[in-house]
């Protein structure tokens with residue numbers, strides 16, 4: 001079937017309403033940029049999922065980062081997208097304005113050089129991300145260990161996607177199918193979704209980021225839900241030039257060498273068992289005290305990121321959207337990151 005036929009079928013769909021979650025923010029951004037929603041029947045709802053690591057990082061973690069940045073002889077190093085994320089008493093950006101020592105990085109690996117040149121300073125790396133970025137932190141540790149650089153600490157809010165998807169399957173029954181996160185799937189492989197697809201009888205489709213890939217993915221999910229009703233739902237990989245069934249085993253093994261799973265707090269979802277990645281005990285020297293950031297310091301009052309992240313509401317249904325909360329002045333974490341659903345919706349408001 002060609003793309004014109006797919007668009008026609010999706011536009012003319014008149015069956016029961018279906019909710020499809022696009023798990024990652026890159027898909028959300030592409031959906032908006034390309035106007036994919038306008039090509040779908042109003043009965044097909046695309047819901048933004050929890051695949052923005054910055055958005056789900058708890059406020060307690062931001063607070064700990066700020067504490068480090070205010071500590072003598074310590075520097076907090078982070079990617080730029082963390083700077084405006086609100087903690088309980090402000091963001092890293094505000095703390096920097098008040099004299100906190102916060103530096104930006106383009107890659108965690110560059111921090112090894114900085115630390116080696118400044119042995120009297122402890123460099124605390126804010127490690128935030130999913131499986132896609134975890135190998136970079138693992139390789140940074142490998143480099144630091146290999147070069148004997150000991151003044152680096154990793155404060156990890158690193159997370160794995162599968163436990164969160166399981167949480168959604170268990171708690172948000174009205175989601176009919178999933179457009180799997182493309183970049184994460186490159187690492188974990190399409191086979192990672194098979195157990196969930198079988199257990200919850202929902203389609204999981206891996207698709208690329210171009211609009212035609214997304215439309216093909218949505219169409220595949222709809223076919224599984226409608227045309228193939230009564231048949232087993234499963235995992236279909238439509239992104240085979242990037243995602244292998246078994247994933248990237250080399251990346252998985254470097255992750256496994258340095259990290260082990262543990263419970264982690266997801267802002268808006270709560271504590272999810274085995275969804276966080278923490279340094280193995282043999283690398284405790286490099287741990288910035290990552291465990292114990294599990295106080296359920298929830299979202300600012302009136303912020304509905306928790307509902308947005310699991311697709312209970314669209315961002316523009318939050319009363320703060322565009323009024324008390326916008327990308328220049330974010331009130332909640334989903335408005336901050338380039339992959340946050342609220343920020344993407346706000347930047348593309350004319351497309352709604």
Ligand code: SF4
Nearest residue numbers: 304305318325332342
């Ligand atoms: Fe939170 Fe702002 Fe999104 Fe509302 S619009 S859910 S306050 S980030």
